[in-house]
Amino acid sequence: MSDLMREAASLDAADPLRSVRDRFVLDDAVYLDGNSLGALPAGVPGRVADVVEREWGRLRIRSWGESGWWTAPERIGDRIAPLVGAAPGQIVVGDSTSVNVFKAVVAAVRMSGGRDEVLVDGTTFPTDGYIAESAARMTGATLRAVPPSEIASAAGPRTAAALVNHVDYKTGRLNDLPSITAALHSAGALAVWDLCHSAGALPVGLDSYGVDLAVGCTYKYLNGGPGAPAYVYIRKSLQSAFDSPLPGWNGHAEPFGMRASFEAADGAVRGRVGTPDILSMLALEAALEVWDGVEIAAVRAKSLALTDFFLRCVSAFVPAGVVSSLTPFEHAERGSQVALRCADAGKVMAELIGRGVIGDFREPDVLRFGFTPLYTSFEDACTAARVLGSVLGQEGFR
Numbered sequence: 001m002s003d004l005m006r007e008a009a010s011l012d013a014a015d016p017l018r019s020v021r022d023r024f025v026l027d028d029a030v031y032l033d034g035n036s037l038g039a040l041p042a043g044v045p046g047r048v049a050d051v052v053e054r055e056w057g058r059l060r061i062r063s064w065g066e067s068g069w070w071t072a073p074e075r076i077g078d079r080i081a082p083l084v085g086a087a088p089g090q091i092v093v094g095d096s097t098s099v100n101v102f103k104a105v106v107a108a109v110r111m112s113g114g115r116d117e118v119l120v121d122g123t124t125f126p127t128d129g130y131i132a133e134s135a136a137r138m139t140g141a142t143l144r145a146v147p148p149s150e151i152a153s154a155a156g157p158r159t160a161a162a163l164v165n166h167v168d169y170k171t172g173r174l175n176d177l178p179s180i181t182a183a184l185h186s187a188g189a190l191a192v193w194d195l196c197h198s199a200g201a202l203p204v205g206l207d208s209y210g211v212d213l214a215v216g217c218t219y220k221y222l223n224g225g226p227g228a229p230a231y232v233y234i235r236k237s238l239q240s241a242f243d244s245p246l247p248g249w250n251g252h253a254e255p256f257g258m259r260a261s262f263e264a265a266d267g268a269v270r271g272r273v274g275t276p277d278i279l280s281m282l283a284l285e286a287a288l289e290v291w292d293g294v295e296i297a298a299v300r301a302k303s304l305a306l307t308d309f310f311l312r313c314v315s316a317f318v319p320a321g322v323v324s325s326l327t328p329f330e331h332a333e334r335g336s337q338v339a340l341r342c343a344d345a346g347k348v349m350a351e352l353i354g355r356g357v358i359g360d361f362r363e364p365d366v367l368r369f370g371f372t373p374l375y376t377s378f379e380d381a382c383t384a385a386r387v388l389g390s391v392l393g394q395e396g397f398r
C-alpha cells in the first residue's frame, strides 16, 4: 500500500462524517459526480413507494390535505433553509432552476424602481445567461455579462440586479458572496445568487449577508434525485414587493377562491406557480433526512480536506505537466469540486469511467471531479487520482 493510501485510511478513520456514507446506496465505483447528480439516499425508495401506494393509491385526493401535499413546497423549503443559512418562511420549492431564475430576475427588475440594467456572471452556467437575457429583454432592461470578480465594480446607478453563480460549475471557483452582495447593495442593486453548486457543499449565509433573492437546484449536493424540483429564496423584507412574472394559482392568497384576478399570497408562497410535482418533491423531502445531525461547517471542513488531498494525490500519481488545475488552491476561492484541464479529456474520462471512477467531462478539455462530503471518502479521492495517473501514463494518452 502506498503512503498516500495509508494516509487516506487514517483520514477516513478520523472522519466525523464517516458513518453518514451508510445513509446512501453506493457500490464499488468511486462516485465523484455528485456535483451533477447526487447519489440515492437509502430512505428514498421506501418513502416513494409509500407515497405512490398509500398516499396516492389509497388516500387519493385526500392526500392533498391529509398527507401534507399542498404545503410541501414551503415545508421542504424550510427543511433546506438551515443548509443555506436562511430562517424559515423564505424558501419555496418547485419548478426548475431555469424557471426560478426567470422569476427572480424579472421580479428583481420590477422591484428596482425603474433601473434598466441587469448584470450577469460572464462565466455562468449557460441556462442562467439565456434566461437572464430574456428576462432583461421582457422588462426593457439591458443585460451585461461581467466576470464575477468585476461585478462589484460594474454595478452602477442603472443596475437593477446582478445574477451571480456562487460556485462556478466548470472550474469550481467559489465567488465572494459577502463582498459582491455588499457592493451591489451600496450601488442600490439587488443580489440574486445561484446556489446550484454550493448548497449542501458549504455554508452560504443567505440571511447573514443580506442576499435578496437566490435560486438553486436540489439534485446535486442535496441528492434530491434526477429532475428534483428547484427552489427560490425571497428575503423576508422583500416578500411584499415580490411581483412574480408567473402568478399561478398556487401563489394566490386564496387559491381555492377561484377568483378572476390575481392577489399574491403573503410570504415566499407567492413564488409558487402551479401544482407541485409531488412525487419528486416528496422524494426530495425523504432525501433531506440524510442531513439529520449533520453540521454544514463539518461538511465544508471535510470538503476542503478532500479536495486538498485529491490535489496532492494528483501531483503524486500524474506525471508533471499533464494536467493543470482550474480550481483555485486558495480555500476561500474553492467550492467542492476539482476541475483539471487535460488533453483528450473526453477520452480520458471515458477510460476512467470504464475503470470505475465516475467524474464527468465538460467541453472542451475539462475533467470534473465532485466531492460530496456526506459520502465521498479519502480513499475514493486517492483511488481516483491513482487511476487517473495510470490512464494518463498509458500509451495513446501522452
Ligand SMILES: *Cc1c(COP(=O)(O)O)cnc(C)c1O
Pocket: 096, 097, 098, 099, 124, 125, 127, 128, 165, 169, 194, 196, 197, 217, 230
Ligand atoms: C445545474 C445548474 C442549473 C440547472 O438548471 P435546471 O433548470 O435545473 O436544469 C442551472 N444553473 C446552474 C448554475 C447549475 O449549476
